[in-house]
Amino acid sequence: MTYTGWILLTASLVGLSCGIVGGFLILRRMAMMADAISHTVLLGIVTAYLVTRELSGPHMLIGAIIAGLLTAVLVQWFHSRGVQQDASIGVVFTTLFAIGVILIATHVGNAHLDTKHALMGEITFVPWDVMHVPLLGEVPKATFMLAAVLLVVVIVILAFYKEWKITSFDPALAASIGIPVVLLHYVFMSLVSITTVASFDAVGAIMVVAMLITPAAAAYLWTDKLSIMLVLSGAFGVMSAFMGYYIAVWLDTSISGSMAFATGIVFVVSFLCSPKHGMLSRHVHRFGARRSKENIKGIS
Amino acid sequence: MNSLLSPNTQWVLLSTLILGMAAGMIGCLAYWKRQSLMSDALSHAALPGVVVAFALTGSKNLLVMILGAAVSALIGAWMIQWIRSSSRIKEDTAMGMILSVFFGLGIMLLTIVNRTAGGNQSGLDNFIFGQAASMVRKDVVTMLILAVLVMLVVFIGFKEWKLFLFDPDFAKGLGLNSRLMNSLYMGVLVLVIVIGIQAVGVILMAAMLIIPAVSARYWTQSFRMMVILSAIFGGGSGFVGTLVSTMGKGWPTGPFIVVASSVLFTISLVFGAEKGLLTQALLLRSQKKEHMEAANPNPSVLSPRLSERGSNQ
Amino acid sequence: MSVLQVQDLNASYRKNKVLHDVTFEVEQGSLTSIVGPNGAGKSTLLKVMLELHPKLSGDVSFFGSSLSRMKTRVGYVPQRGSVDWDFPTDALDVVMMGLYGQVGWFKRPNKHHKEKAMASLDQMGMADYADRQISQLSGGQQQRVFLARALVQNADLYFMDEPLAGVDAATERAIMTTLNDLKMAGKTVMVVHHDLQTVEDYFDHVLLLNRTVIAHGKTEDVFTKEQVYRAYGGSLRWMKEA
Numbered sequence: 001m002t003y004t005g006w007i008l009l010t011a012s013l014v015g016l017s018c019g020i021v022g023g024f025l026i027l028r029r030m031a032m033m034a035d036a037i038s039h040t041v042l043l044g045i046v047t048a049y050l051v052t053r054e055l056s057g058p059h060m061l062i063g064a065i066i067a068g069l070l071t072a073v074l075v076q077w078f079h080s081r082g083v084q085q086d087a088s089i090g091v092v093f094t095t096l097f098a099i100g101v102i103l104i105a106t107h108v109g110n111a112h113l114d115t116k117h118a119l120m121g122e123i124t125f126v127p128w129d130v131m132h133v134p135l136l137g138e139v140p141k142a143t144f145m146l147a148a149v150l151l152v153v154v155i156v157i158l159a160f161y162k163e164w165k166i167t168s169f170d171p172a173l174a175a176s177i178g179i180p181v182v183l184l185h186y187v188f189m190s191l192v193s194i195t196t197v198a199s200f201d202a203v204g205a206i207m208v209v210a211m212l213i214t215p216a217a218a219a220y221l222w223t224d225k226l227s228i229m230l231v232l233s234g235a236f237g238v239m240s241a242f243m244g245y246y247i248a249v250w251l252d253t254s255i256s257g258s259m260a261f262a263t264g265i266v267f268v269v270s271f272l273c274s275p276k277h278g279m280l281s282r283h284v285h286r287f288g289a290r291r292s293k294e295n296i297k298g299i300s
Numbered sequence: 301m302n303s304l305l306s307p308n309t310q311w312v313l314l315s316t317l318i319l320g321m322a323a324g325m326i327g328c329l330a331y332w333k334r335q336s337l338m339s340d341a342l343s344h345a346a347l348p349g350v351v352v353a354f355a356l357t358g359s360k361n362l363l364v365m366i367l368g369a370a371v372s373a374l375i376g377a378w379m380i381q382w383i384r385s386s387s388r389i390k391e392d393t394a395m396g397m398i399l400s401v402f403f404g405l406g407i408m409l410l411t412i413v414n415r416t417a418g419g420n421q422s423g424l425d426n427f428i429f430g431q432a433a434s435m436v437r438k439d440v441v442t443m444l445i446l447a448v449l450v451m452l453v454v455f456i457g458f459k460e461w462k463l464f465l466f467d468p469d470f471a472k473g474l475g476l477n478s479r480l481m482n483s484l485y486m487g488v489l490v491l492v493i494v495i496g497i498q499a500v501g502v503i504l505m506a507a508m509l510i511i512p513a514v515s516a517r518y519w520t521q522s523f524r525m526m527v528i529l530s531a532i533f534g535g536g537s538g539f540v541g542t543l544v545s546t547m548g549k550g551w552p553t554g555p556f557i558v559v560a561s562s563v564l565f566t567i568s569l570v571f572g573a574e575k576g577l578l579t580q581a582l583l584l585r586s587q588k589k590e591h592m593e594a595a596n597p598n599p600s601v602l603s604p605r606l607s608e609r610g611s612n613q
Numbered sequence: 614m615s616v617l618q619v620q621d622l623n624a625s626y627r628k629n630k631v632l633h634d635v636t637f638e639v640e641q642g643s644l645t646s647i648v649g650p651n652g653a654g655k656s657t658l659l660k661v662m663l664e665l666h667p668k669l670s671g672d673v674s675f676f677g678s679s680l681s682r683m684k685t686r687v688g689y690v691p692q693r694g695s696v697d698w699d700f701p702t703d704a705l706d707v708v709m710m711g712l713y714g715q716v717g718w719f720k721r722p723n724k725h726h727k728e729k730a731m732a733s734l735d736q737m738g739m740a741d742y743a744d745r746q747i748s749q750l751s752g753g754q755q756q757r758v759f760l761a762r763a764l765v766q767n768a769d770l771y772f773m774d775e776p777l778a779g780v781d782a783a784t785e786r787a788i789m790t791t792l793n794d795l796k797m798a799g800k801t802v803m804v805v806h807h808d809l810q811t812v813e814d815y816f817d818h819v820l821l822l823n824r825t826v827i828a829h830g831k832t833e834d835v836f837t838k839e840q841v842y843r844a845y846g847g848s849l850r851w852m853k854e855a
Binding site for chain 3: 027029159160161162163165166168169170172173174175176177178179220223224225226228229
């Protein structure tokens with residue numbers, strides 16, 4: 001495959017994984033938890049590096065899962081001790097992130113792992129760092145890891161689809177019929193963590209937030225069906241990846257930055273033009289909506 | 301210790317001290333508005349404004365950059381409000397979107413400016429993590445004036461703020477203009493964020509607002525005391541963090557300030573007089589003891605008593 | 614036979630103790646309203662019994678056994694306001710959620726489940742709205758969907774949190790008909806209720822609650838002026854005026 005081909009494939013895998021996870025993320029009102037975890041995985045990566053002196057896939061994934069779960073547990077714990085939810089998110093992630101940055105500045109130096117790379121990603125290097133995969137031949141490491149993560153995401157989401165749905169919509173009912181709501185919460189946080197860390201080479205730890213939240217929010221405006229929303233959200237993620245790449249090439253600027261920006265374009269278009277919940281259709285249908293609401297009242 | 305003697309370092313220390321105090325005070329307002337994470341969204345949203353201001357003027361004049369940051373953060377705030385109020389998208393999602401998309405735009409612009417502006421760019425990168433040491437005296441003076449202005453706004457309208465935060469309806473009844481108060485609140489919040497990002501950086505600025513306020517909560521129930529304590533915690537961690545960061549070459553200021561305030565937070569969490577873990581543990585123990593004494597001393601007789609009561613019904 | 618035994622239940626919410634030595638027992642086939650002022654711990658009582666909220670001490674037994682063994686026999690209708698009605702799903706899907714416990718892990722609801730859900734929507738007079746997005750339903754219709762979801766669970770004991778709050782008259786009638794049908798079928802229902810005017814018409818048992826059990830028993834014995842006044846304390850007059 002060509003150089004550009006690998007980059008687009010890698011970015012599309014990011015878009016797909018993030019889009020699918022992001023759909024549930026925004027429905028569970030955890031958009032800011034994603035923001036928090038995307039920062040704290042840095043600490044997980046740095047710690048994993050300091051322990052193993054390696055920047056390879058499995059170590060980073062494990063480090064990221066631990067950091068992500070630690071974030072989720074700490075936020076929950078502070079909240080249960082009377083700190084407002086969003087304040088406790090703010091305390092936890094800034095602290096863990098700051099420790100990560102300090103560790104990089106004081107222990108790691110700029111040789112192997114620099115903060116800017118972790119935050120902004122460096123997708124242009126991805127195609128050169130290859131590994132040998134049976135049957136497929138030479139495949140970039142980051143791409144392979146993203147494909148593996150996407151597979152995990154799809155399997156976990158599909159296997160527990162109805163459980164994700166009910167715990168997102170009505171956790172009290174879910175708990176009352178014996179679904180392990182808390183366990184599922186932490187499984188989900190692990191999914192967010194591995195998606196974030198796998199996307200880290202491509203778009204960086206911060207820009208992954210855009211990929212997680214914005215395509216899902218855009219999809220939420222187009223449909224009233226959960227399954228369609230998840231598919232759309234993944235598609236919007238891929239679309240943003242392509243758009244972002246070509247904008248970056250055109251303006252000769254940061255690829256990850258333009259991909260994040262491209263998710264914004266997709267959202268704005270949806271926000272204005274979606275037939276169901278867009279601004280334009282709202283103005284057009286305002287009168288019609290009022291009338292149909294009166295009809296409903298008449299029937300009931 | 302030599303660095304302490306350098307006059308520039310002294311100026312920088314003074315500025316992070318005052319900045320920390322101002323952020324600590326505004327953080328209390330944000331805490332009670334339940335908008336702690338709004339500060340995170342707004343500080344990220346400020347990045348494109350900083351870069352655009354730089355690109356337009358071609359200079360690193362702090363005042364111009366602050367203006368750019370403020371405009372961009374206010375646009376972000378307005379968009380969050382607009383998305384939230386006119387669609388089914390919830391506030392946390394709207395904040396996450398604005399935060400990441402604006403930050404992405406900022407990085408795009410920053411890369412372009414870095415490429416075209418040549419050697420003059422190094423200062424711009426500092427807006428991401430903060431580099432207090434790079435501030436020159438003129439910047440420090442600008443920052444100080446603005447930070448003192450922010451503190452004055454809180455001081456002068458103290459009882460109005462209190463009413464506005466805790467009983468907005470009553471405040472309205474007394475003729476307090478809630479629109480004006482809201483704009484004023486947004487104004488000081490954005491101001492403190494944009495003057496802080498030079499020292500702390502856009503990513504960690506939120507910590508300056510959130511952590512001191514949360515820590516202060518553990519010590520007191522009074523709003524006045526909370527604001528005072530939060531200012532002390534914020535100022536203290538600004539000072540200590542900056543001091544530590546000057547000890548190593550190229551150490552970013554922001555993370556050290558954050559860690560300093562997290563240490564204060566941990567101390568408050570454990571020892572806080574009002575809600576600290578130790579106090580709570582002692583309280584719970586005495587409560588449980590009371591509860592055990594009040595309950596039936598002999599649990600084995602409970603069941604017959606219950607069935608008796610049941611048959612009486 | 615008693616289907617629910619609650620014994621010296623204590624629980625706190627945030628810092629405050631909201632349930633204090635709550636003890637009562639519910640007979641099979643009864644239709645009980647839980648009545649008490651705001652903050653009396655009515656919703657908390659339901660949540661603590663269902664182990665959705667931690668208790669400090671005390672015991673709750675369902676059908677002489679523990680909740681974990683009897684989960685399929687117990688149904689719960691949370692407050693309508695506790696969920697986000699903008700969730701991308703339709704009415705039928707919400708009702709099907711009531712069956713998720715029976716469907717089992719890794720399986721999808723099948724045609725048989727769908728028919729059951731449809732039947733119970735129909736029972737609540739909502740069959741025509743099966744594929745409507747839930748945010749486009751009126752408050753009363755949303756409440757009926759919740760009731761349909763409880764019916765489909767086919768439980769023996771139901772807990773309902775304010776099912777009659779803020780619904781239109783038609784929905785109120787539909788819900789009360791359903792509750793009486795459940796009672797006739799030998800099921801037991803406990804309802805958190807806020808409207809003192811209708812207690813006597815709607816329920817055969819009353820549990821007067823204000824942090825602890827003020828009185829519990831047949832409506833005609835318990836729902837007296839004195840007892841209600843005791844439960845509400847000074848706030849009763851204020852409530853009637855409001």
